[in-house]
Amino acid sequence: MATTPAFVGQTGGRFAQVAAARLLSRSGRRAAPCAGNRGYVAPAFHAPAAARARPRRQPGARLVYSRTPTMGLEKVKLGSSDLEVTQVCLGTMTFGIQNSEEEAHAQLDYAILERGVNFIDTAELYPVPSSDPAWFPGATEEILGRWLAKATAADPGLRSRLVIATKMSGYIGSTTIPGYRSDPPVKEKMPARLDAASVKAAVEASLRRLGVDTIDLFQLHWPDRYVPIFGSTVYSPSSERPDSVPIAETLKAIKDVMDLGKVRHYGLSNETSYGLCQAVAAADALGMVRPATIQNSFSLIHRSFEAELAEVASHSKVSLLPWSPLAGGSLSGKYLDEADAPAEEVSSWRYKRFPQFQSRYVSKDSLAAVAAYKEIAKEAGMPVATLALAWCRSRWYVGSTIIGATKMGQLKENIDAFDEDLTPSLSKEVLAKIDAVHLRQKDPATV
Numbered sequence: 001m002a003t004t005p006a007f008v009g010q011t012g013g014r015f016a017q018v019a020a021a022r023l024l025s026r027s028g029r030r031a032a033p034c035a036g037n038r039g040y041v042a043p044a045f046h047a048p049a050a051a052r053a054r055p056r057r058q059p060g061a062r063l064v065y066s067r068t069p070t071m072g073l074e075k076v077k078l079g080s081s082d083l084e085v086t087q088v089c090l091g092t093m094t095f096g097i098q099n100s101e102e103e104a105h106a107q108l109d110y111a112i113l114e115r116g117v118n119f120i121d122t123a124e125l126y127p128v129p130s131s132d133p134a135w136f137p138g139a140t141e142e143i144l145g146r147w148l149a150k151a152t153a154a155d156p157g158l159r160s161r162l163v164i165a166t167k168m169s170g171y172i173g174s175t176t177i178p179g180y181r182s183d184p185p186v187k188e189k190m191p192a193r194l195d196a197a198s199v200k201a202a203v204e205a206s207l208r209r210l211g212v213d214t215i216d217l218f219q220l221h222w223p224d225r226y227v228p229i230f231g232s233t234v235y236s237p238s239s240e241r242p243d244s245v246p247i248a249e250t251l252k253a254i255k256d257v258m259d260l261g262k263v264r265h266y267g268l269s270n271e272t273s274y275g276l277c278q279a280v281a282a283a284d285a286l287g288m289v290r291p292a293t294i295q296n297s298f299s300l301i302h303r304s305f306e307a308e309l310a311e312v313a314s315h316s317k318v319s320l321l322p323w324s325p326l327a328g329g330s331l332s333g334k335y336l337d338e339a340d341a342p343a344e345e346v347s348s349w350r351y352k353r354f355p356q357f358q359s360r361y362v363s364k365d366s367l368a369a370v371a372a373y374k375e376i377a378k379e380a381g382m383p384v385a386t387l388a389l390a391w392c393r394s395r396w397y398v399g400s401t402i403i404g405a406t407k408m409g410q411l412k413e414n415i416d417a418f419d420e421d422l423t424p425s426l427s428k429e430v431l432a433k434i435d436a437v438h439l440r441q442k443d444p445a446t447v
């Protein structure tokens, strides 16, 4: 299926036009979606550089490349698992509030069927924000499930080429999420916990809503124990909850559902170095596989992962899945130039429509750093969104970067950043300029 030029010009500029022209010129060599990826046996996790097909990462790289790109998107193995995914993952948390079902299905058609992205991330919590009157838990999984039903009816082999990731919610004192695991839902508020019964109920509910027999990657959205996350950065022992569910209980329940074939691999999210070490130790003690992934906030304006967590991830063979790699759209630079955009369009942007949500990404300090990265992008001849995503792709500990979009032009621009033919790897000079800004304006989005 050829890629249409429908999005050319929406992202604007010479870079986008050259990229689109290159993509179109390559369409002749495309086979059916994902053809050519089957049967390849990837080298071991710590394969020597010579064993990799297109080594581009920095020294110390530990992720493994597939030899066969999917329509220009290279694939990596996640952690020590056998999950082989494109370096770009389609995030879905706008499906159901910011995006209608029709728009969501159009995004899936484009990303998965036309561009060969094979990795989709969702959650029982989605869509966001949960404060929106239209919100109910599981709505996004249902939208995705209806698309999977359509797409796999048209192409029965598609399911086996996809890696579908979902997440169960961690601790919440009072929420309707657990009640929505029942069918029909019980719309009462109750605590959300990571105890064994909750894990099993959440897995069954996600399987039902997605309409699949197995979840490829089942993630714990955040821990049961107290952790400083979502903009809170200072650990306070007085906030600990003495009754938090031990990670060993949660993992034993995951082992049980894995033994039944309902889950293939599992991952953590919004975790700390301490939590990842505890999970790895518990998994080893239980004689089960270790987590394959950790899904944390990570972008040019939130790089805290790259110190201690990167060390733990390396030793534990766990891949990072960055979330909000554009800081929710801030790193597109559009909040710097909002006077230039039509008022109606501006009012649809996430932080205009939901000013309380993730406001740290558009704080004065965050936007000052974005302005500095925008200058670097300009000198490099690319949009700052492309620079931000290509930078995530360049990090050795990143498995696949979870992108998000509300418009098709955004989706195209973001996927292009993971195609080496369209977005060459960032040069050493560009990477050095990025690090210089980071040293001056370190992690403004953590506060």
Ligand SMILES: NC(=O)c1ccc[n+]([C@@H]2O[C@H](COP(=O)([O-])OP(=O)(O)OC[C@H]3O[C@@H](n4cnc5c(N)ncnc54)[C@H](OP(=O)(O)O)[C@@H]3O)[C@@H](O)[C@H]2O)c1
Pocket (backbone or CB within 6 Å): 090, 091, 092, 093, 094, 098, 121, 122, 221, 269, 270, 295, 296, 322, 323, 324, 325, 326, 327, 328, 329, 330, 332, 334, 348, 349, 350, 351, 385, 402, 403, 404, 405, 406, 407, 409, 410, 411, 413, 414
């Ligand atoms: N584990 C977790 O706790 C967690 C938390 C957050 C997200 N996630 C996952 O990560 C995924 C991605 O997160 P995210 O949506 O925050 O990612 P993001 O890439 O940081 O932000 C995406 C948003 O930025 C805007 N945007 C995207 N591309 C753009 C472009 N090229 N130009 C201008 N604006 C652009 C769009 O919003 P507007 O059009 O509204 O401006 C879009 O919805 C989610 O869907 C979810 O799967 C996980």
